Structures are given as structure tokens and as C-alpha cells.
Amino acid sequence: MQTQNRLKIALQKKGRLSQDCAALLKQCGVKINWNEQRLIAYSENLPIEILRVRDDDIPGLIFDGVVDLGIIGENVLEEEELGRLAAGETIAYKKLRQLDFGGCRLSLAIDRDQTYNGVQTLANQRIATSYPNLLRRYMQQQGVPFKNCLLNGSVEVAPSAGLAAAICDLVSSGATLEANGLKEVEVIYRSKACLIQRAEPLDTEKQALVDRLLTRIQGVQQASE
Numbered sequence: 003m004q005t006q007n008r009l010k011i012a013l014q015k016k017g018r019l020s021q022d023c024a025a026l027l028k029q030c031g032v033k034i035n036w037n038e039q040r041l042i043a044y045s046e047n048l049p050i051e052i053l054r055v056r057d058d059d060i061p062g063l064i065f066d067g068v069v070d071l072g073i074i075g076e077n078v079l080e081e082e083e084l085g086r087l088a089a090g091e092t093i094a095y096k097k098l099r100q101l102d103f104g105g106c107r108l109s110l111a112i113d114r115d116q117t118y119n120g121v122q123t124l125a126n127q128r129i130a131t132s133y134p135n136l137l138r139r140y141m142q143q144q145g146v147p148f149k150n151c152l153l154n155g156s157v158e159v160a161p162s163a164g165l166a167a168a169i170c171d172l173v174s175s176g177a178t179l180e181a182n183g184l185k186e187v188e189v190i191y192r193s194k195a196c197l198i199q200r201a202e203p204l205d206t207e208k209q210a211l212v213d214r215l216l217t218r219i220q221g222v223q224q225a226s227e
């Protein structure tokens with residue numbers, strides 16, 4: 003296999019997207035030699051290499067043109083995009099397709115015993131989140147001022163710890179909220195995983211491979227609908 007011109011795909015190393023990403027590649031006929039310890043994995047049958055990273059790094063790797071393709075939750079992609087725009091950077095990438103896994107919602111939640119009368123209830127309150135940019139955009143759209151509390155983990159314990167009045171966090175089943183005495187009061191963003199490509203054009207061979215992969219992904223996803 004030629005080593006110079008491999009298509010570089012960034013995937014989450016370990017987490018909620020990893021298994022679905024590996025399964026999708028397999029269904030698309032891409033054979034990968036996975037090695038748990040290694041950052042890079044190679045395909046046996048196609049000129050593809052997989053970079054296995056933290057999901058948070060994937061948008062930046064695409065925006066900076068370091069890798070060719072990536073699979074990432076729209077929540078993380080858009081949070082990073084808003085962050086860079088707020089910092090005055092211009093960003094460019096191509097969203098090739100939304101995928102049928104990684105579904106979750108970013109929601110506001112408060113103490114289960116507290117009364118809630120719409121988002122205005124949270125005016126001037128402190129809200130704990132790992133998604134400050136998505137939260138700010140939503141609250142600005144609603145015209146409700148709030149105070150930020152940035153936490154990159156343990157967000158759901160912030161109200162009981164007295165750090166914040168509410169949280170803005172990812173939810174899929176709601177079990178974690180319930181376990182922490184919280185109730186979901188507002189969905190602010192719905193997310194799925196998506197396939198993205200760097201903006202800078204790929205050479206003809208690589209682009210042809212991307213087009214083939216995309217056709218296969220469409221086939222796989224239509225079959226499962």
C-alpha cells in the first residue's frame with residue numbers, strides 16, 4: 003500500500019462515538035487494523051489512515067486542514083466553531099453528511115423541586131456548562147441574561163454543590179439528571195454525529211476516494227432506515 007497519499011480520517015479514540023465509527027467503516031468495506039495502544043491505525047485494503055484522538059480535537063484538526071475527514075458530534079463541532087468565530091478567526095470546512103448515530107440533546111436542567119416558568123426563570127442565574135458558546139447563543143436568542151460557570155466535567159453536580167442554579171448539559175436518556183435530582187426544562191440543541199471534510203481541496207485521487215466512501219455511507223444508512 004502506498005504510504006504517501008493516504009486519506010487521513012480523525013475519529014474519537016475512546017468514547018460514545020468510537021464503536022459506531024468503527025462499525026460504519028467496516029460496513030463501508032474499509033478494513034482497519036485497530037491497535038488499542040496506537041494513535042494511528044491503517045487500512046489493509048484502502049489508502050486510509052485513522053487518527054484516534056479526543057473528540058474535542060477533531061473540529062480543530064479539520065478547520066486547520068491537518069486531517070482530511072473527521073466524524074464528530076454536531077454539538078462539539080458547533081461549539082468549537084462558535085468559539086473560533088468569537089475569537090475573530092475565520093473558519094471553513096465541508097459538512098458532508100449527518101450520520102444516524104451519536105444522537106443526544108443539549109438541555110437546560112434545574113433542581114427537580116424548583117418551579118419553572120420558561121427560560122426567563124433563569125434570568126441572571128448562574129448556569130454550569132461545558133458548552134458556553136452554544137449556551138450563550140441560545141440565551142442571547144431568548145434575550146435572557148445569565149452568568150456562566152464553565153466546567154469540563156461533573157456539570158450535573160454543580161447545583162447540589164452550590165456552584166450554579168442550573169446546568170446546560172448533554173442528555174440522552176435523562177437517567178444522569180434524575181440521579182442528581184435534576185429535571186430537564188428546555189432543549190437548546192439537538193445533535194447527531196456528522197462527517198466533515200477540510201475546506202482546502204483534496205487531490206483528485208483522495209477526493210475520488212471520499213466520493214466513493216460517501217456513496218457507501220449513503221447506501222449503509224439508507225439500508226438501516
Ligand code: ATP
Nearest residue numbers: 014017018019056057058075104105106172173174
Ligand atoms: P473524549 O475523551 O474523546 O473527549 P468525551 O467524554 O468528551 O470524550 P463522550 O462522552 O464519549 O465524549 O461523547 C462524545 C459525543 O457523543 C458527544 O459529544 C455527543 O455528540 C455524543 N453523545 C451521544 N449521547 C450522549 C450522551 N448521553 N452524553 C454525552 N454525549 C453523548
Ligand code: ZN
Nearest residue numbers: 056057058059
Ligand atoms: Zn470530549
